[in-house]
Amino acid sequence: MQDVLAVTTVIVAGMMVGVEFAVAVFLNPILDRLPDNGGLAARSDGARLLGRVMPFWYIGSVALGTVWAVLAWGEEGAPLVAAGAGMLVLSVVMSILLLVPINSRVATWSHAGVPEDWKEQMGRWDRFHYVRVAVIVLGFALFAVALVHA
Template sequence: MESALAVVTVVVVGLLVGVEFAVAVFVNPIVDGLPHNGGLAARSTGARLLGRVMPFWYIGSVLLGVVWAAVGWGEGGAGLVASAAGLLVLSVVMSVALLVPINSRAAHWTPEDAPADWREQLGRWDRLHFVRVAVIVTAFVLLVVALV
């Protein structure tokens, strides 16, 4: 049971890391290069889509990490799993406090009605997102080390 929980947790968090890393390193830079503010429309669509999915994915990752830490408490690697769960909680707090407010605004922007500082706001989101990616990558590494 614990082995299955560990594998599911690593897979779920690993997929989360993969999506968030891809957004940071590939997707946003590509769409930002589209002509005629096409990146703004793409990012707005992405904000709406991922804004509906990611809360469940992040909370699910936290819950899986907490359950794995609780089930394995007292065994080798439980401290790593608990630390990873703590980092995942930090990523949720960062998301809610720092990234979601920007994302919620960006989800409704169009090239015609975006605020004058939309590039700066998305740049701030990108910088904060890179920090969040570093946090969840660290959590993922801790989970993988605990698994092996």
């Protein structure tokens, strides 16, 4: 049972990392290069869609990591699992405090109505997102190493 939980945690967290990495490194830079701010509508739509889905994914990953850490407590890889879950908790806190406020505004934007500083807000969101991606990559890596030691 614990092995299934460990593998499931690594898969769920790894897929989340893949999505967030792709958004940071590929998707948003491509959208930003579209002419006439063509990526604005896509970013706004993405903020709405991912804003509904990602909270469940983040919380689910934290829950899986926490349960794994509790069940594995006292075993060799347990501190790694706990540290990985801690990294994911940090990413949730970062999301709530730094990214969600910007994302909530972006979700309401359209070409007809955007604030004058919308590019600066997008840049700020991107910078926070890069840090969050680094945090969740570290959490995922800790889970993966713990899985190897299980």
